[in-house]
Amino acid sequence: xxxxxxxxxxxxxxxxxxxxxxxxxxxxxxxxxxxxxxxxxxxxxxxxxxxxxxxxxxxxxxxxxxxxxxxxxxxxxxxxxxxxxxxxxxxxxxxxxxxxxxxxxxxxxxxxxxxxxxxxxxxxxxxxxxxxxxxxxxxxxxxxxxxxxxxxxxxxxxxxxxxxxxxxxxxxxxxxxxxxxxxxxxxxxxxxxxxxxxxxxxxxxxxxxxxxxxxxxxxxxxxxxxxxxxxxxxxxxxxxxxxxxxxxxxxxxxxxxxxxxxxxxxxxxxxxxxxxxxxxxxxxxxxxxxxxxxxxxxxxxxxxxxxxxxxxxxxxxxxxxxxxxxxxxxxxxxxxxxxxxxxxxxxxxxxxxxxxxxxxxxxxxxxxxxxxxxxxxxxxxxxxxx
Amino acid sequence: xxxxxxxxxxxxxxxxxxxxxxxxxxxxxxxxxxxxxxxxxxxxxxxxxxxxxxxxxxxxxxxxxxxxxxxxxxxxxxxxxxxxxxxxxxxxxxxxxx
Numbered sequence: 001x002x003x004x005x006x007x008x009x010x011x012x013x014x015x016x017x018x019x020x021x022x023x024x025x026x027x028x029x030x031x032x033x034x035x036x037x038x039x040x041x042x043x044x045x046x047x048x049x050x051x052x053x054x055x056x057x058x059x060x061x062x063x064x065x066x067x068x069x070x071x072x073x074x075x076x077x078x079x080x081x082x083x084x085x086x087x088x089x090x091x092x093x094x095x096x097x098x099x100x101x102x103x104x105x106x107x108x109x110x111x112x113x114x115x116x117x118x119x120x121x122x123x124x125x126x127x128x129x130x131x132x133x134x135x136x137x138x139x140x141x142x143x144x145x146x147x148x149x150x151x152x153x154x155x156x157x158x159x160x161x162x163x164x165x166x167x168x169x170x171x172x173x174x175x176x177x178x179x180x181x182x183x184x185x186x187x188x189x190x191x192x193x194x195x196x197x198x199x200x201x202x203x204x205x206x207x208x209x210x211x212x213x214x215x216x217x218x219x220x221x222x223x224x225x226x227x228x229x230x231x232x233x234x235x236x237x238x239x240x241x242x243x244x245x246x247x248x249x250x251x252x253x254x255x256x257x258x259x260x261x262x263x264x265x266x267x268x269x270x271x272x273x274x275x276x277x278x279x280x281x282x283x284x285x286x287x288x289x290x291x292x293x294x295x296x297x298x299x300x301x302x303x304x305x306x307x308x309x310x311x312x313x314x315x316x317x318x319x320x321x322x323x324x325x326x327x328x329x330x331x332x333x334x335x336x337x338x339x340x341x342x343x344x345x346x347x348x349x350x351x352x353x354x355x356x357x358x359x360x361x362x363x364x365x366x367x368x369x370x371x372x373x374x375x376x377x378x379x380x381x382x383x384x385x386x
Numbered sequence: 387x388x389x390x391x392x393x394x395x396x397x398x399x400x401x402x403x404x405x406x407x408x409x410x411x412x413x414x415x416x417x418x419x420x421x422x423x424x425x426x427x428x429x430x431x432x433x434x435x436x437x438x439x440x441x442x443x444x445x446x447x448x449x450x451x452x453x454x455x456x457x458x459x460x461x462x463x464x465x466x467x468x469x470x471x472x473x474x475x476x477x478x479x480x481x482x483x484x
Contacts, residue, residue, distance in 0.1 A: 007415055007416070009427055010427075053415075054415070055413070055415035055416065057413060057420055057422060057427055058422060058427065083411055085409065085422040087424055087425075109407065109409070109422075109424075110407050110424045112424070147406060148406075149405065149406050149407035149424070151424055175391075177405070177407065177480050178424060178425075178480075219393060219478050220392075220393030220394060220477055220478040220480070221391050221392065221393055222391075222480075223479065223480055225425065
């Protein structure tokens with residue numbers, strides 16, 4: 001190891017894959033787990049106890065739709081007892097009366113609510129759910145009335161990138177103190193739907209300017225976190241802050257993973273909580289150690305002056321595009337495949353035009369995994385790798 | 387513009403408090419105080435921690451300055467300028483409520 005192993009700070013708990021929405025950009029795996037594969041209340045509570053002992057300070061409760069777990073209040077309460085900061089990541093559709101207040105009572109620290117569009121028609125179309133926008137507005141009001149701090153999350157792609165100014169106004173009107181303008185990461189269902197979701201460069205550049213101006217104008221009023229799109233980037237993001245460096249995630253069946261899409265790296269074997277403790281998995285699991293630190297890196301990462309800034313970028317993106325999880329993330333300008341990735345970005349079309357359904361969106365559904373599973377990986381161009 | 391809030395400027399009479407989404411707590415694993423917020427964890431240095439612990443919604447900026455000047459045996463003007471800068475930065479990041 002090039003640096004000592006530190007305890008994890010954050011954990012993403014995907015409590016379920018069930019969800020009332022069918023967003024085509026979803027980061028969940030295309031092989032979604034049914035309810036009968038979910039671990040039970042006691043197992044989650046035991047896992048949370050061990051996570052707190054291990055040093056986890058923040059838990060993001062997500063899914064699927066986490067409020068579909070009837071034991072969510074109990075899970076929040078278990079974390080809260082241990083002083084763990086809890087963030088509920090919800091689509092905000094169909095939450096029964098009284099439950100948001102019960103989450104607050106159980107000690108929930110913060111609620112993050114997604115909006116697929118800033119306009120009702122867009123939200124309905126992207127999530128394939130009529131009336132979802134109105135329900136989300138109601139959820140935001142209930143959360144604020146219960147005293148919960150609010151983040152609005154806007155996953156951005158070609159079909160809503162023109163609504164960024166409206167997302168900013170929407171978040172302000174809902175009294176959110178934080179807005180995430182998060183360009184979609186092309187993993188899971190988003191990778192399947194990449195061609196339909198990819199925006200064009202002019203829209204991406206315009207979006208950057210709008211967000212920058214809004215950040216300045218809204219200093220001290222609302223925080224705007226901006227996740228720029230990888231395909232238009234010069235350097236990769238330090239995905240998860242580096243593979244197994246300070247955070248991890250747990251799938252609905254208790255499988256412990258370094259990131260959302262890690263199971264697309266089929267050469268790795270991931271272990272489940274129960275048969276193994278979290279501590280064992282965090283410290284000893286071969287999958288966690290596979291890309292930890294910098295020792296695993298190949299050129300150009302190995303000698304790169306940015307290797308401890310971006311940690312080689314995203315392993316799953318390297319897998320998806322280069323066909324090799326140990327390759328440099330093609331989002332990086334120093335990757336031999338960068339030009340190919342930029343070419344995919346260059347094929348993005350201007351916003352508007354056909355409705356998603358009309359151009360063959362594959363909506364996210366349990367049991368609806370498309371065949372073939374992923375677009376073919378981009379092969380290295382001999383002219384570029386020579 | 388439909389903002390329900392306005393940007394706050396630090397004044398001696400302002401009474402700082404931690405907003406609902408921010409919490410300070412001791413982390414026994416790392417043996418340090420952590421500031422927890424929705425997406426980030428901060429590790430304040432000793433002075434920042436002393437300031438943050440006084441953000442109880444009762445003490446004014448002026449009182450916090452006087453208190454710290456006494457405790458660190460430092461001139462009040464110097465402490466005032468450091469504390470003001472700290473509060474403006476943390477208020478702008480919505481980590482402290484003025």
